[in-house]
Amino acid sequence: MNAPASFDAQSGSGGERERLIVIGNGMAGCRAIEEVLERDPERYDIVIFGAEPRVNYNRIMLSPVLAGEKTFDEIVINGQDWYDKNTITLVSGDPVQKIDRDRKMVVSVSGHTEYYDRLLIATGSDPFIIPVPGNDLSGVVTFRDLDDVDKMLAAAEGGGNAVVIGGGLLGLEAAHGLSLRGMNVTVLHLMPTLMERQLDEAAGWLLKEELERRGQTIRIGADTQAILGKDGHVSGVQLKDGTEIEADIVVMAVGIRPSTGLASSAGLDTERGIMVDDHMVTSDPAIMAVGECVQHRGACYGLVAPLWDMCRALADHLTDQPSGYEGSVTSTKLKVSGIDLFSAGDFSGSDGSEDIVMRDASRGIYKRVVVQDNKLIGAVLYGDTADGNWYFDLLKKGEDISDIREALIFGQAFASGSTSLDPNSAVAAMSDDTEICGCNGVSKAKVVGTILGGATSLDAVRSSCKASASCGSCTGIVESLLVLTLGDDVEEGAKTMCKCTGFGHGDVRKLIVEKGLREIPQVMQELHWTTPEGCSSCRPALNYYLLCAYPGDYIDDQQSRFVNERMHANIQKDGTYSVVPRMWGGLTNPKELRAIADVVEKYDAPMVKVTGGQRLDIFGIKKDDLPAVWADLNAAGMVSGHAYGKSLRTVKTCVGSEWCRFGTQDSTGLGVKLEHMTWGSWMPHKFKIAVSGCPRNCAEATIKDFGIICVDSGYELQVGGNGGMKLRGTDLLCKVETEQQVMEHCAAFVQLYREEAYYLERTAPWIERVGLEYVQSKLFDDPDALGEYAQRFYYSQSFCQDDPWAKRADRERADLHSHIAELRPLALEPAQ
Amino acid sequence: MTTPKSGPITGKWLDIGPVTQIEPGSARTLPVAGGEEIAVFRTMQSECYALINKCPHKQGPLSQGLVHGSVVTCPLHNWNISLKTGKALGDDEGCVPTIPMRVDAGRMLLLREAAIGGGIIAPADEVA
Numbered sequence: 020m021n022a023p024a025s026f027d028a029q030s031g032s033g034g035e036r037e038r039l040i041v042i043g044n045g046m047a048g049c050r051a052i053e054e055v056l057e058r059d060p061e062r063y064d065i066v067i068f069g070a071e072p073r074v075n076y077n078r079i080m081l082s083p084v085l086a087g088e089k090t091f092d093e094i095v096i097n098g099q100d101w102y103d104k105n106t107i108t109l110v111s112g113d114p115v116q117k118i119d120r121d122r123k124m125v126v127s128v129s130g131h132t133e134y135y136d137r138l139l140i141a142t143g144s145d146p147f148i149i150p151v152p153g154n155d156l157s158g159v160v161t162f163r164d165l166d167d168v169d170k171m172l173a174a175a176e177g178g179g180n181a182v183v184i185g186g187g188l189l190g191l192e193a194a195h196g197l198s199l200r201g202m203n204v205t206v207l208h209l210m211p212t213l214m215e216r217q218l219d220e221a222a223g224w225l226l227k228e229e230l231e232r233r234g235q236t237i238r239i240g241a242d243t244q245a246i247l248g249k250d251g252h253v254s255g256v257q258l259k260d261g262t263e264i265e266a267d268i269v270v271m272a273v274g275i276r277p278s279t280g281l282a283s284s285a286g287l288d289t290e291r292g293i294m295v296d297d298h299m300v301t302s303d304p305a306i307m308a309v310g311e312c313v314q315h316r317g318a319c320y321g322l323v324a325p326l327w328d329m330c331r332a333l334a335d336h337l338t339d340q341p342s343g344y345e346g347s348v349t350s351t352k353l354k355v356s357g358i359d360l361f362s363a364g365d366f367s368g369s370d371g372s373e374d375i376v377m378r379d380a381s382r383g384i385y386k387r388v389v390v391q392d393n394k395l396i397g398a399v400l401y402g403d404t405a406d407g408n409w410y411f412d413l414l415k416k417g418e419d420i421s422d423i424r425e426a427l428i429f430g431q432a433f434a435s436g437s438t439s440l441d442p443n444s445a446v447a448a449m450s451d452d453t454e455i456c457g458c459n460g461v462s463k464a465k466v467v468g469t470i471l472g473g474a475t476s477l478d479a480v481r482s483s484c485k486a487s488a489s490c491g492s493c494t495g496i497v498e499s500l501l502v503l504t505l506g507d508d509v510e511e512g513a514k515t516m517c518k519c520t521g522f523g524h525g526d527v528r529k530l531i532v533e534k535g536l537r538e539i540p541q542v543m544q545e546l547h548w549t550t551p552e553g554c555s556s557c558r559p560a561l562n563y564y565l566l567c568a569y570p571g572d573y574i575d576d577q578q579s580r581f582v583n584e585r586m587h588a589n590i591q592k593d594g595t596y597s598v599v600p601r602m603w604g605g606l607t608n609p610k611e612l613r614a615i616a617d618v619v620e621k622y623d624a625p626m627v628k629v630t631g632g633q634r635l636d637i638f639g640i641k642k643d644d645l646p647a648v649w650a651d652l653n654a655a656g657m658v659s660g661h662a663y664g665k666s667l668r669t670v671k672t673c674v675g676s677e678w679c680r681f682g683t684q685d686s687t688g689l690g691v692k693l694e695h696m697t698w699g700s701w702m703p704h705k706f707k708i709a710v711s712g713c714p715r716n717c718a719e720a721t722i723k724d725f726g727i728i729c730v731d732s733g734y735e736l737q738v739g740g741n742g743g744m745k746l747r748g749t750d751l752l753c754k755v756e757t758e759q760q761v762m763e764h765c766a767a768f769v770q771l772y773r774e775e776a777y778y779l780e781r782t783a784p785w786i787e788r789v790g791l792e793y794v795q796s797k798l799f800d801d802p803d804a805l806g807e808y809a810q811r812f813y814y815s816q817s818f819c820q821d822d823p824w825a826k827r828a829d830r831e832r833a834d835l836h837s838h839i840a841e842l843r844p845l846a847l848e849p850a851q
Numbered sequence: 852m853t854t855p856k857s858g859p860i861t862g863k864w865l866d867i868g869p870v871t872q873i874e875p876g877s878a879r880t881l882p883v884a885g886g887e888e889i890a891v892f893r894t895m896q897s898e899c900y901a902l903i904n905k906c907p908h909k910q911g912p913l914s915q916g917l918v919h920g921s922v923v924t925c926p927l928h929n930w931n932i933s934l935k936t937g938k939a940l941g942d943d944e945g946c947v948p949t950i951p952m953r954v955d956a957g958r959m960l961l962l963r964e965a966a967i968g969g970g971i972i973a974p975a976d977e978v979a
Binding site for chain 1: 865867868871872873874875876877879880881882883884886889891895896897909910911912915916917918919920924926927929931953955956957966967
């Protein structure tokens, strides 16, 4: 080791050069020195300490080394000749363990001592190791330096299984490399979206699809419980849900933390990182810091671009021409060959910011730019990143984009081209044979011809020539053509589902089934949603449509459910809940009544009320008491009444032939049977049934969604009634003779409503919209139809009739019912 | 390098536990003795925000609302509230106090004085 004799330095007062010591031989430390040398090569005697036993290399290129696309030699930035030429002393493989600020001295692990006039800390960051059992087994590696890559390459030689914990930038690059090296790779990611710091839900979903297509297994929402080992070596990973995944190597890539240990033990100010000012000076004026270890104006950076700006400001300061660093805007590209992905700036959305989204499902493209105050503040691109740098440039410069706003999403060529910025004129400039609709092969001339032929609305164009009738990505162009051809005579189309999409509810329902769309992000991508995550209107609707289309397969998205359906109780104006246990057909007994009375007293419920649906509503229950209340009610044999759901609510009955002198049939018994068949089903809106034992109709069956009037000769089946905001009496669907027929007709009608109505559309407006004849023809024209609808309902019910209260009472999702913690200000603590 | 220690938890920040306690796209609550209950949100992007748990409209519990992007929809009357500023969005007007917070090494830290003092209300010019 060519260490200088330390006594020279001590007596260096006579020397003409100041001593600059650098802790860290990585990208930041060396770049800083390059910048200093460029400004004043004669000023400092320089010593660099590095923890790794090698010269300065480009750490961000370790991914291509792992993937076999580059060698180590190709990623060296400064070889030994650079240190020699600039008379820099490199102390490698010997990390500094102590800074003595009083004596202005650093000491390495081996005892090597150097005195400084100026000290630069560039210790970078440390991989974050999740605190689970087994994290110290052999075969558990991080992805930070060349040694880690070597360990992964050694493991990959034997093939086998690799598990990467962390689906961020680093984890996915590690997974890609290991996969190319022939390992069977599983990525575990805690969050629902891959790379959630850089991507939104839509782009994350596209990325996941592509990685899965390439043979990786991606598990999102995967929470690691423990790393399993055998004879001291890793053998697998166990998740909190009990799943075990075999592993010959585990790569821990959940994140990094600024390496501040050395600085804080030297008494420098640190928070998340080492605190620095705009000149990269720490709380000690003789000590500076740059790179991932610092915290500047509240921000810590884990990307390379900010380093360059920091190092420039630092070098300016060290050579007495201070300039100042003002923070960086960062951008990200994933270094996985064949996947084009770019993100920059802020795309979490905020007040006054506006999203512009473009999706092209056939080419797998998703683009989103975020605009605020006429400036671009964020961008996410997937599938086509050609304009990434242009957007990043606009973003960094903060240029006013109001002139190019309309065309911004189409990219630089379009926005800065000579064509007019009005999208209509761009469409007007297209030649007649330009293909507008790729799905159905419709040219511009044909669309215009169709419009001139009398199709004066989007819907009419869709049904006449099929343009925009499939994926919908050309909808904007077709709308432009309508305006260009007809001017103000364009007819407004059907109401769209919400501001996130140009499609109406009916189209969305139809396309989900036709295109086999199975997840919310997939629907949003394929149907060109204009917002990244949807809104509080479309998310619950999509969740229902998918649940209805794929019973048993679709996994209910709790985050897309309104509070009542998430909490399985009805929220009240004071934030407490009301609880309604099911009383089958309106019947109850002493045991149930006693249990309800006990709950009311035990949990201090201020009110109990008999509902219009013939059951009891317990008011004023706190969310943290709900599971215990449910446990008590369960113990008496009661289950959820779903009084909170877009679902079957109640089956109201009268006493019928068993007691009533006018009763013609057993209306009570039939009501109980109907309720047992239909309870727990999710519907477009709430759904009420009633059974009256005679035409006197004491159960008010003619204002219910499905009402039965018993008569001597059988049963009248009534549908589409509503006693709510807009009173509507039922329509007679048909008359049947047996209870069995009532049950089957009820199941079939419910299923038709479930499959065809729009979300939040009760049966009354649904029947007003489609007509009773339509419902009758769907159910009765084909003699098999009724049975098929009913069978589909029974199948769907086979997955729904679990009491949701029982699971919660059993501590499932306890987090929904408990506080994180309680805060007691010290002044309020009782005196000791 | 030496093993990093977690940064000093000074009196300025209050550690309320690991971020994994909150499922992405939802919120949990933090009652304050003698003060206003706080709702701590975690978005689908895993950003965390803390607000007083009361809609400016009719004091609905925002913690129970649907979270989309960095907005929560109040469960009582569907007001949309920005998690970043606490301001009501769209045509509605009002503002709920926010509590500055940050996440460090997976732990959620609230600004102590704001948490106990009932949050910080956005300056009047921003509310308008």
